[in-house]
Amino acid sequence: DAGVTQSPTHLIKTRGQQVTLRCSPKSGHDTVSWYQQALGQGPQFIFQYYEEEERQRGNFPDRFSGHQFPNYSSELNVNALLLGDSALYLCASSYGVASYEQYFGPGTRLTVT
Amino acid sequence: LAKTTQPISMDSYEGQEVNITCSHNNIATNDYITWYQQFPSQGPRFIIQGYKTKVTNEVASLFIPADRKSSTLSLPRVSLSDTAVYYCLVGVRRNTGKLIFGQGTTLQVKP
Numbered sequence: 001d002a003g004v005t006q007s008p009t010h011l012i013k014t015r016g017q018q019v020t021l022r023c024s025p026k027s028g029h030d031t032v033s034w035y036q037q038a039l040g041q042g043p044q045f046i047f048q049y050y051e052e053e054e055r056q057r058g059n060f061p062d063r064f065s066g067h068q069f070p071n072y073s074s075e076l077n078v079n080a081l082l083l084g085d086s087a088l089y090l091c092a093s094s095y096g097v098a099s100y101e102q103y104f105g106p107g108t109r110l111t112v113t
Numbered sequence: 114l115a116k117t118t119q120p121i122s123m124d125s126y127e128g129q130e131v132n133i134t135c136s137h138n139n140i141a142t143n144d145y146i147t148w149y150q151q152f153p154s155q156g157p158r159f160i161i162q163g164y165k166t167k168v169t170n171e172v173a174s175l176f177i178p179a180d181r182k183s184s185t186l187s188l189p190r191v192s193l194s195d196t197a198v199y200y201c202l203v204g205v206r207r208n209t210g211k212l213i214f215g216q217g218t219t220l221q222v223k224p
Contacts, residue, residue, distance in 0.1 A: 004156070033210065042200055042214030043157065056211050090156045092212075099210050100147050100202075104156025 002027060004093050004105035012111045013081050021076040021108045025093030032074040033102060034066060035090040043090055049074050050097045078110075086112045117201045122219040131188045133218050135201030138182050144204040146177060146184045151198045151217070160199075161186070188220075196222045 005024045013019050025032050031050045035043035045058035049068035068074045072093075078085055088109050092102040118136040125131045137146070145164050149157040161168055163175040163184070174187040188195055200217040 031210065033212075035212075035214075040216075042217050043212070045211050045213070048210060058211070092156070094210055097210050100145065100162060100212070101159045102210065102212060104158065106154070107156055 004091055004103050006089075006091050006105040006108050008108060009106070010109045010111075012113060014113055015081055015083060017081050018077065018079045019081060019110060021078075021089050021091075021110070022073065023076070023091030023093075023105060024073045025091075026103045029093035029095050029103070030072050031094045031097050031099070032068060032072065033092045033094070034074070034076045035092065035104075036060070037088040037090055037107070039087075046076070048097065055097055081112045083112050086110060117203050117215050119199075119201050119215065119218045121216065122221065124221050124223060125191055126223050127192055128190050131191050131195070131220060131222075133186045133188075133199050133201075133220070134183055135186070135203075136183045137201070137203045140181050140203055146175065146181075147202040147212075148173070148175065148186050149200045149202065149212075149214070151200065153197075157200065157214070191220075191222045193222050193224060196220060 007022045033048040034046040037043040046060050047057040048055045052068045063079045065077045088107040090107045091105045094102045147162040148160045150160050151157040161173050161175045165177050168175045176185045198217040198219050200214050
């Protein structure tokens with residue numbers, strides 16, 4: 001049973017560019033949440049997707065957007081990249097929106113230069 | 114949401130029992146206490162959750178006193194592979210599953 005997978009593993013982008021990160025949830029899960037983790041800090045909630053809709057959003061600007069597909073996989077898009085967007089982006093999946101037990105992927109390390 | 118306070122770091126030796134305490138003075142009546150573990154270069158992993166008294170699973174025990182203003186995660190006989198960051202979360206938002214992480218406690222297990 002595959003767990004949560006994310007791609008790519010690492011990514012280097014230039015300021016002002018756009019990036020798309022991808023996530024496949026654990027088998028049987030229907031909810032995907034995205035988190036940003038800066039170096040030395042705990043993960044910060046970006047948003048959550050369920051039934052192909054954004055259900056909850058954290059304190060992140062509109063430059064951060066997402067999508068969930070019918071097969072429950074998800075994408076995170078970040079436009080107009082800033083140096084401060086450099087971080088580890090984590091995807092977590094669960095069954096149902098209210099689950100406290102979420103399964104995290106290994107993350108995508110984004111570096112903005 | 115209740116604010117949590119944990120030690121920034123802890124050191125231990127292999128074979129010892131490690132107790133990490135989390136303070137959450139403003140915990141609400143319906144808040145649960147949840148702990149996650151994060152190894153280097155990996156995403157966090159759910160360890161344990163409790164509401165009151167004691168909860169035990171194959172990984173850890175969670176002790177919660179009657180006033181629920183603090184909680185203690187207990188790891189029995191740690192090994193080098195238990196070196197990780199441990200996060201205490203309180204007040205996981207119901208109906209949203211939004212997890213609020215603090216800075217966590219970095220546990221370093223030495224040989």
